[in-house]
Amino acid sequence: MELYELIAPCHFGLEAVMKREILDLGYEIERVEDGKVTFLADAEGIAYANLFLRTTERILLKVGQVHAETYDELFEATKALPWEKFIPKNGKFWVTKANSIKSKLFSPSDIQSIMKKAIVERLKQVYHMEWFPEDGAQYPIRVSILKDEVTIGLDTSGVSLHKRGYRKLTAKAPITETLAAALIMLTPWKGDRILVDPFCGSGTFPIEAAMMAADIAPGLNRSFLAEQWTHLVPKKCWMDAAEDARYRIRNDIETDIQGFDIDGDVIKSARENAKLAGVDHLIHFQQRPVAELSHPKKYGFLITNPPYGERLEDKKDLPALYQTLGERYRALDSWSMYLITSYEDAERYLGKKADKNRKIYNGMLKTYFYQYAGPKPPRREKEQK
Structure with a gap:
């Protein structure tokens, strides 16, 4: 060819x-x-x-x-x-x-x-x-x-590829599926590790993580413009790729992926989105404020997109919110935290300087991906998992 x-x-x-x-x-x-x-x-x-x-x-x-x-x-x-x-x-x-x-x-x-x-x-x-x-x-x-x-x-795609077909219901100011996937890939998280998003919104981080863990191809439940270009891309190419994608899906895996949000309606939307993505059995969603964030196990990951305070009246709430997030993170045993935000004072109120900080443009908005790397689990513990 x-x-x-x-x-x-x-x-x-x-x-x-x-x-x-x-x-x-x-x-x-x-x-x-x-x-x-x-x-x-x-x-x-x-x-x-x-x-x-x-x-x-x-x-x-x-x-x-x-x-x-x-x-x-x-x-x-x-x-x-x-x-x-x-x-x-x-x-x-x-x-x-x-x-x-x-x-x-x-x-x-x-x-x-x-x-x-x-x-x-x-x-x-x-x-x-x-x-x-x-x-x-x-x-x-x-x-x-x-x-x-x-x-x-x-x-060749038509509708943007961030539209996987699962996010029918969205919370305010969502992060795109493609950006969420890329940010997860920037971390050492793998499907057998714990992942918690305390500001999960419409569930994008947990859903993208679950799809990665189960090896579900992101484009499996949607169509593409080039499917009609049969003189360039024979139909067999699309059929073979889709068959391969279905073959790769791992339905038998166990995960510890959780999404929390203070808004009960948003959590309901996140559950619906996860169901449409075929990963609702892999994620636990719960209405819970960040002040109640906890987990009994070690070596987990917080990966999240906390509020930025886009509106002026919201900005006054950010110091307390980020301070609480920092406190709850430090209470977790040997965890890592990765968060994307445009809030310039994030590190100050989180109470700790990030190990790494990457500038990323989310559309026209300049954001920062703060990376707090926790310790790696001992090899023996990894093998037992």
Whole structure:
């Protein structure tokens, strides 16, 4: 099968996690850049990447990379690309998103309309048609321009991959599934270790952890745009990837994953989400304030997304909240704590400086991932578990 360049966008600061995921799937990394990883894969790889990768928002099939400093150059360079290889005569195509950084071409709407015209002109010449019905499969095009270098890709995923299909009910200000998965992967947590989220909201951290523990592919319960691109990705590729995903699921595992929240309605939503994800039997959800956080066992993990105080009136409550979290963490025996927050005074009120602190952009919001590493369990204790 032909090899394609595939682009996996990710959160800034989490490229290493994305790279490791792709390598674990068995694909060759071509390059790692800010906010994206490019790798080589065949048609089957398009299906596998969409089904199995936990930390990317979408999989782009790279059509080309061109240099353009004027709109005329952009038109000609776009027209020169082999669009007929990807888009059939009845394909519906449009430039769904264009972003530009440090480039002479800075108007997204102009970039979109000029590139659409260029693709139409190319396909007119190749297909000897003057008008395209565009009533077939969809081929959304995404464009990113950095210093006049234009990267053009077809979106194989469609709806963003953070939408796994399980989160029908969401609490306020949720963390995305892809970011939650990436943050868990930044910790040493494994499925046989304890994990507690004392501010679980709609249950994203516990659910993503349970899916990892049971080896449930994140894309198993959803569809992808490229499933309709049968000339590029045969249906057998999707069927084989889904069959492999179902085969890998481990239904017989035991876990100690818990999610707490002070809001009973939110806990009810979290349970529903876990049920839709197929992991409700692996998670214990309970209405409980952070002041009552406790666990009898050693060597567990707190992984959480506590309130940031987005609204001014909420900020006054944060010092007491973070102070309580710090106290409850210190009362746990030999635990680790990992939390993401935009609250600048988090360490001060937690009462301890983090061992590591990683800056991560959650959308446009600058956040910090504070990492408090507890001791490792003795080897003998690990073997007994």
